[in-house]
Amino acid sequence: MLDVRRLQILRAVVTSGSVTAAAAHLGYTPSAISQQMAALEREAGVPLLERVGRGVRPTAAGRLLTEHAGILSQHVTEAERALADLRAGRTGRLAIRYFTSVGPTLLAPALARLRREYDGLAVDLTLTDLEDPLRSMQQDDSDLTILVGSSMAGSSESPPGIRVVHLVDDSYLAVLPTGHPLAGKKALDLADLADEPWIGSEPPGPCLDPILNACAAAGFSPDFAAKSEDHATAQGLVAAGLGIALIPRLGLNTRHPDVAIRAVRRPEPVRTIYAAVRESTLTQPAVRILLDALKDAAKESLRS
Template identity: 65%
Template sequence: MLDVRRMQVLRAVVTSGSVTAAAANLGYTPSAVSQQVAALEKQAGTALLERVGRGVQPTAAGRLLTEHAAVISKNLAEAETALADLREGRTGRLSVRYFATAGATLVAPAVARLRREHPGVQVDLRLIDPDDPLPEVRKGRADLAVVVQRRDQRQDRPREEIRLVHLLDDPYRAVLPKGHRLAAQRVLDLADLADEPWVGNEWPEGPCHQIVLDACASAGFTPDFVVESEDYATAQGFVAAGLGISLMPAIGLGNRHPSIVVRKVRNPEPNRGIYAAVRETSLPQPALRSLLDALKEAAA
């Protein structure tokens, strides 16, 4: 195996024209330079320099290694520059996972700010399904995930390798068709909705669906879902048509159907916590810290 450092010493000798000049340029003694070249010749199994008058010139093997030493030096310099750019957040790639309602409200403005501050950083954005996205972060397949945490999950002992950064608490609202018997009330007790037909708007296995079920259980009933939907816009259409009522998180009600009314609920008021999940070891990355700051700003 050829020694890269010794190849650079050989290159210095060849470009300087003599061992003495190379030693002066490198800050070595001529004896040390000669020893380095001799050791490289032993590794190469052939002579690398030959004397010409009071100086030296490379043999064919010496020229070959000198050319490769130049390429290696150039590649190392480029690698150091690229590494510095990555450390400072000027380049790189961030993989981000998010759920639908967080996309327009939180992720879009945060990524727009990140691109202004770190234009060389590529962002891989992917919509996640209702399953727990934390394994994506823990296993390194995602740098950041916007996740929902139920109240009982928030009380769990935190996973040491994952940092959950709180972005906002998103309260649920009752969604009723216009003309509903309860539409005139500004605030509803959740139990007032116990006998109503319900329109589902979440994946059944998702955490947001469980938040609704838990709140209703606390109010003493189980909702009767007569229609299932997987997004808030479609669910609003079903409610507007008079097929049932629904509970939806506030940030999911940005574009409201004209034939619905939205009311606060209490006793209890369902609430979902929205967090950014990142690995502790990834937090020193400048681009990731900037994205977290942008998400907090968007949430505020």
């Protein structure tokens, strides 16, 4: 097998025209260069150089290997440049898992900011399994997962190699038909809604649990007249007069014109949103910028 380092020395000898000149350029002694060329000729099985006066010139085999040495050198340079771009986050691929209601409010503006700074970075988006997103993350190749939990950040619930970062506490708001008697209030006690028919807006799991737990704390269980498991449909059902709903603030970026939205208190249901990131990716500038952009998008969305 041909030694790549010796091929580069051969290229230096051929382009310099002599062993002495190549030795001066490479910082070796002429004797060391001659030894490397002799070893390369043994590997090749044919002469690679012939003497011409005080210099050397390549044989046909020498010219062939010199050409390939140049190609190898170019490929190594390109590989080093590509690796530097990857380390800096200018290129590569980020695999992101998210759940539906944070797509337009958090993820889209965060990715827009990321793209402005790293336009060569490819992004793969996949809806996550809300029931057990961290387990899913351990089993796939995702770099960042947006998830909902109660008190996960910094806890022992984080699997090895995964850092959980708090993004935002997202309050649930009451959504009522515009003509509802309670729509005249600026804020509602949760107990005010105890006798109302309810429209489910969340699937079972970490997004529904804060609602059920808050209702239990207020002394009742909601009576669901219908379950839609998505925020837009839930608003439509409320507007049609079928009941009331609790929908998180981040899920209300598009509001139905025929509903009234009011704050809820005593207690206020809240879902906490996190980003789970592989610790091995936290050194990448693009990942750090994405985390900052997600936090900024959350703050902006809650202000609107």
